[in-house]
Structure formats: C-alpha cells, structure tokens
Amino acid sequence: MADLHKLTIYELSEKLAAGACTSVDIVNDVLASIDATDGKVGAYLTIDRASALEQAKVADALRAEGSTLPMLGIPVAIKDLLNVKGQPCTCSSKILEGYTAPYDATVIAKLREAGTVLLGRVNMDEFAMGSSTENAALGKTSNPWNLKHVPGGSSGGSAACVAADEAIAALGSDTGGSIRQPAAFCGCVGVKPTYGRVSRYGLTAFASSLDQIGPISKTVKDSALLLEVLCGHDKMDSSSIDMDVPAFGKSLTADTSLAGIKLGLPKEYFVEGMDPEVEKTVRDAVDHCKSLGAEIVDVSLPHSKYAIAVYYIIATAEASANLARFDGIRYGLRVDGKDPIELYGKTRAVGFGSEVKRRIILGTYVLSSGYYDAYYLKAQKVRTLIRNDFTAAFKQCDAILAPVTPTPAYKLGEKTDDPLKMYLDDILTTPVNLAGNCALSLPCGFSSSGLPIGLQIIGDSFAEETILKIGHAYEQTTEWHTRKPEIS
Amino acid sequence: MSEANEGMDVGYVAKLANIDLTTEETALFQGQLNQVLHYVEQLNELDVGGVEPTAHAFPVYNVLRKDEVGTSLNHADVVANAPAATDGEIRVPKILDQ
Amino acid sequence: MQYEATIGLETHVMQKTNTKMFCACKYEYGAEPNTHVCPVCLGYPGALPVMNEKAIELCCKAGLLLGCEINPYSKWDRKNYFYPDMAKNYQITQADQPLCLGGQLTVDVDGEMKTFTIERIHQEENAAKNTHVAGASLVDYNRAGTALMEIVSNPCMHSAEDALAYMTAVKQIMQYGGISNCDQEKGQMRSDVNVSVRPVGQKELGAKVEIKNMNSFAFIKEAIEYEIDRQTALLESGGTVDQETRGYDPDRGETFTQRTKENAHDYRYFPEPDLMPVKIPAEQIEQWRSELPELPAQRRVRYVQELGLPEYDAGVLTADMATSDWFEQAMRHTKNAKAVSNFIMGEMMRLLSEQNCSISESNVTPEKLAGIVALIDAKTISTGAGKQVFEIIFNDGGDPKAIVEERGMAQVSDDSALEGWADEAIANNPKPVEEYKAGNPASINFLMGQVMKASRGKANPGAVMQMLKQKLDR
C-alpha cells in the first residue's frame, strides 16, 4: 500500500498525470483503507468494489489516450440520497427497501463526465433529517477522531469517510448545515453552494427550497475543483440558475494575502452556551485572517436568532409533502392493508424512523387548516428578514466569519432523547440556507480532547470564489488540515 | 399563534400524514412537539406587517420546457420497482371511492 | 314556498399537448399501461417538475377565448392528499394565483340568450387511471401528470339546461380553439357540479353539494335534476341539506354520499418550491390573441352578414367545428354560399347519418362540392342532377365533371333538340294548349313536364320554358 488514500485530489491528479500511479492503484488503496477502518467508523452503506475497479480501469485507459478530465480516476463516495442508475438509494431509511434508482442524478452524471470513480454510498441521517447520523436505519457511523463521538449530520458518512481516508472526497447535501456541521466535526472542508448553483435533480428532497448538494474534501482546493464539476445550469431543475460557472479550482493561487478583503464578524454568532474552546479557536482564526491582511468589521445579523424557529417550520412543511411519495405503492417497502389508507398508515409506520415521523407530523400541522398563516406564512416572512440581514451585511463586508457549531462533536447518544436540543445546535448554519447564499466550513483547530473545530466562512449569493479564496489563504498558512485521526 | 398554546393533536395530525403511531409514540411526540411549538412562538415577537414572504431564495420566472417528447422509463424497471404488479399495472388494495 | 337552484361547474379539460405537464413523457390514449412514465410522473425520489410551455399557452388561449384576463403573475401550489392515482400524493395546481381570471360566455338556452360568468381557469396535472379487478385495483400512470386545466364557473346557473348549454359551449370553444379534443369517452372533459337550493328571495346560497367527476353530459343532466329534486324535497319537508360530496350512480339514477363535511380533505396548500412563478408580458398576450381562431358565435354572425346565409343555416353549419371548417374550405372554391349550405344541410348530413361517418371521411371533398355547385351555376346540370352527382361521389368517389360527361347528365339547351320535344308536346296535348291560350298560364307547366320527361331530365328548364312560350304566344 502506497498510502495513496491519504492524498488529496490535486496530489493524486499530479501523480496520475506523471504516471507515478494509476487509478486502479488509488482505488485499491482506498478499498484497503475501507477494509482496515470502516468496521470502526461505519461510514459506508454499500461499497461497489467491482464497479469502482472497473471505472478505475476505464479512467486509466482514457488517460492513456490523453484524456485530462478534471476528476479522472479519483474515487469519491456518495451520500445515499443521490440517485445512481441501477443502484439502491436508501436515504438510510427502511422505506426505500428494494428501490433501484432508474436514473442518474444530474450531479452523478456530471461526476461521471468528469471521469470520477464512484466508490459507493455512505451513511446519513434518515432523509437528511438530523445532525448526528444517529437517525439512520441501516447502521451507525462514528467520528474518526473519537469513535465514541458523533460524526455530525446529516452528511455524517460523507465527512467520516473523508476524514478516515476511506475516500478522497465525498458528496453531501446541506439543508440546514448538513455539509458544514459534519465537516467541522470531522475536520474536513465542506461547501454549501448558493441555492440554484448545483442541480437538485436526483437528490431525494428533504426541503426543496433549502437543499443544496456540495463537496466534502480534505482541502479547500479539492472542494473548489469538485464544486466546479458539480455546478452548472440544469434544465431538469427549475430552480437551477442559468449562470456561468467560474473556474473555482484554477482561481486559487499560492498568493495568501487577504489585503483589501473585509471580513464581517457577527456578534450574534458567538451565542450563549457556546463552548469557550470553540469561541477561542474561532477568534484565533479571525486574528489569523487579520494577520493575512484582512480588515475585520463588526456586522449584525439580528434575525438569525429566529432561524431555528423559521427553519423547523419551513423545512418540515416542505418535507411533509416531499416525503408523502413514500407510500408503498410504486416502489420501496410495502406493508399491506385492506385498502390503500391502511396500507399507507402501516407502511409509513414501519418504514420511517422516529425523527422523520416527528418532522412529517410537525410539517403537516403547520400547513393544516387554520394554522397556515400563523406558522408557515409567518415563517416565510421572517425568512425575508433573515435574507435582508445578509444583504445589508454584505454591503459592509466581502465575507462573514463565524463558528460552524456551538460545540465540537458530542458523544453518541448524548442528545437523541431531546429533539429540540439537537435542533438548537443548527443555529449557526440554518440562516445561510434560509437566505440562500453560500458558506464554507474548514478546520481551524482542535479542542483539548482532540476533536476538530470548524471555521465558517459565509459568502454572499454566488460569491463562492471569494470564500474559497479566503479559505484557501487560511489553509495555506495553517496546518490543521494536515492532521490525521488515529482511528482506534 | 395563540392556537399553539393548546398544542397539537398528534393523533389527528398523524392521521392526516398517514402514519400509524403507537400509543407510546403518540405520547412521546406530543410532548416533544409541543416543546418545539412553544419554542417557535418566539416568532410572535416580530412585527412582520408589510414584509413579503420568501418562497424561493432566488426567484426566476418562466422556466419552461418545449413540448417535445423525451425518453420514458423502461417498463420492466417500473414494474420491477413496484411492490406488486399485474399485467404491467401497479396493483394496490381495492380503492374505495374517494 | 318556491325554491330555486344554483349551480356552478368545475370543468376539467385535458389540453392537446404532445407531452405531459411537468415531464417529457408522451401523452397517448390507449397505450400499453405504464409505458409513458418517468421518475417525474411516477413521483420517484429526486425527480423535479419543469413546466410545459405549450400547456401554458393553451391554458391562456382558453382564457382569452372565454373572455378571461390573463394574470400577469401566476404561481404554483401543492395540494396534498393521498390517493394511489396521485404519484407524489400531492397535486401541483394553482391556488391563489391562477393563469386566467374572470370571463364569460353567452349561450342560447332554449331560445333565450344567457350569460354565464367564469371565476378562473387554472393549470394543473392529471391523475393516473385506476381500474378495479376482483379484490384489488390496478394503476396505470400513463395519464398521470398530463396537462389538465380547470375552468371554474361562478355559481350562476339555475337549471340542468343552463349547465348543459354552458358545457356544450365550452366544449365547442375548446375544440374550435384547438385547446382540447374534449373527447368525453377518453376522459378529456370531466366536470364536478356544485348544486345548492334556496328559497326564492333568500340572499345566501343554500348548502353546497358537490357531485364529483362526471364525463357524460346526459349523466350530468340527470344528476343535477335528481339533486335539485332531492334538496328541494328535503327543504320542503322541513329538513336541512348537508354540505357534502356526492357521487352519481347512473344505473340507479341517484346521487349518494361520498364524503361528509366533517371528513372533508385538509389539502394543506402551500407554494410549490420546485417551480418558479410565471410572468406573462402584455406583448405575449397580444401575440396569442392574434393567433386565436374565430369562434362559432363570430362565425355565425359573419355567415349571415357577409355570406348572406339565413340565421338557421349559420347555426347548423357552426354547430360543430369539423362541419364549419369544411364549409369554410368549400367557400375557398365558390362564392355560392347558399348552394354549399343546402348541400351540407341536405345531402351531406343525410348521407353521413345513414352511413354513420364523419364529414372529414366523406368522399365528397369541399373542392368537389364546389365543382358540383359550379356545374349547376353554369347551368350545365340541373340541381336535381347535382344531387345525383353528389351521391355518386359520396358512395364511389370520382370527379364531378367526369361523372356528368360519362353519364350524359349535362342539360340540353340546344334549340334544335328542344324544338322537336316542344312540338311533340304541343301536338300531343291539345287540352292544356287550349287552356293556356284561354288565359291560364299555369297550364304551360304540364307541357314543360312533358318536354323534361322526353329529354329524360336533361333539357335545360329555362330554355324549354322560353321555347314553349315562343311557340304558344305566337
């Protein structure tokens, strides 16, 4: 084993181009790494060994013919809510038992076109509902930095497999922080793109007006490259924005100066009850950016404190309709009944886990007759106020710095009995989904117990280039991203 | 949002959502969701008079498709995914009149 | 006490598009089950809808034809309810911002012109088709997600006749406008009927009873009549009418309770996050308006005013679009509207009904009829011979001129031939000759008949008359 699995996309691409290794070598190393560690981490739901090796062979052949596709031969893991033709797509739920996706999600098609090797599918909170990957029907995932701790969620499998070097990078999805929070908990880089940047076609919907697919990787530059592959207008998604995609990867240079860049610091994001180590680490990161030449300005996002309330109304309402299709009629699990109504009730009782049931019921309630105006409509209006806060803030600064989570990764089982407590942890990530703009999470330190802490760089809508540039400069001048967990 | 004070009838709402709950689940969710509803009442602090609701983060208009026939799914795949099928149709328990 | 009924209709019309409303699957009636389906119309995980621009155009054109305002801004909503024929368990429809607003329709109800008003037309998607077999139901999703628009009238009708006249007019307009074929057998036009009854003079409407999903006009008429009687009888006996949804059982000729008010659906409408709003600029509306076909009412007026046809003829010709279009085509080849109209209303309709076929299948094309009319107008053949030619072509095909020539059906106007027959008639019939000369001009008709008989119908009647008068008046 040549430790190829420990490298980044850029490092591997260089080796591949130089003929120093083949894609088959890389895939073999990654598979060996999975075999060695996934028994402990539990990131994968399905590993497509044969197919991955086959794809690697094709990639090597293409390279021999002179192909220079951006992701050629790089093995990537997929969050199990993206449709991959001919494969299951469980969303970590029993209700999709037996379902075979008959089509490729747009992002999967884009990965294939870019030469990527699809390794397999990784764990998540059921239907992306959760922040710890504990709401998963098909297996538990641990944090590679401390197996007793959660990897975060809902893209917990994606972050865990990248942190454990069981994939070079992974795809996740972020509805209220589901890429950024697990990336922070596992010491990875994750990007929540601007809503509309990446096509949602083929992404099993949780909350349609908030969901975005994005990369989880080992470095900012890898995320930039992957993001470039994922972005672009798609006629199959009406919310996809018809806009040119910048060369995110190439735009990142060796220049680490942040001179001329104004970074906003929102006082509301250093919340009550925040872990002092997290606060200190993030403030140190802010100072570091200042030392790179950035100007730090105070900004205010006064309505962000309402984000959790707004988020749990809008997201659950949309989810209540989005998940109505899981009814045991056309695909997936069916528990029979004497009539369709009985069949639905039983199938959904057995097929959904508790958190999904809770959210569907909450979402059904806030839309029901007599309550719509009080809950849903009101939440939509406060959503406008949250957006307006960001619009105003971005008149004063180029990007906003904030923590990703109030604490580092907590222990498995610590919060499973208290949904509200778990929801409140999303306070620093949900405002971005509600406003629709973009944000990046990257490692900026470790707690005294050795758990990673993340820095969130929030950008204006379609300002991915700016946050990637800031993140890259920070990463180039720090060493947090080079640390590897000792998995034991 | 004064209705929220009364809490929701979890049993009734679960029926609307077509999820059969056990007695234990109903009791558990009742408590948990009332807590959540109590929490979201903080939105009442805000005066949202004159504020337009946001339904789309970036509304664009007239995202249209030409009326041209594309590819449909392979019939065998559709039937293979169905938990029950007869003669190429998807079989369900007898549908009573709506 | 006197009671009056109030009726409103929600008419669902399937538009004539190639593909479904939100996906590129083909709409084809009668295809093998579940062969025109995709992740979108099957409600598979991850699938997203995209609007069909043709459906939007057709819905707006339907609105323009029915006198609606086109809403400059409209949006989409999800209507939540679980049913096996609704793949996503919500229907994409338009709740508060439909494509078309307002509208009206003036129709002839048993000789009286009445105006019925339309509240709105909105675009939505169709449900799948269920069939029931022993112990189970089978679902075919080929129809799921096809373009369907709902024309909602105000509660402005008061009898089954009103409702029927309204629906007939809507159907005719949709067909004329190329919006829909409105083939009721294929489920392309279905209506929900709202009926309420109140004492005459009472301001508020009575409790609304909705009778769901009927496609036959005859059944709709029966259901309305039954329901008016039922509600009136209930009120007369001191009872109250429950607001509810009922079905109609055509075998028993009765309506029956399907869903009570207490069990009414809670549809939980909310804005569809997967679809963007529609904005229709004024120029687009004007463009569509300029493309609209002439409606039956407009055609009727033109037939009378410009072509000089009697009201009756204009009404018959415009009753259905195929006939009217056929007439229009014939008029491109002739100026004699009345002659064409007479042939269509007479020979054509008789033969079509005898042989049970449609005007488009007739061997007599518009051009051929114009040819027959031209031969009559040129006096080459008599009107009677023209009818014979028509029937020959209708049955066996052929060209009017060739048939006239082959069969020697041309009229004889040649003096020498006519003179022989005229002299013969005068010589053989002294009595009518004497009567004519004694001052009874009608007697000449008998002689005329004799000449026509001798010529076996080929003599030109005008020429014969002139010749006889010349000889007798001398």
Ligand SMILES: [Zn+2]
């Ligand atoms: Zn389809």
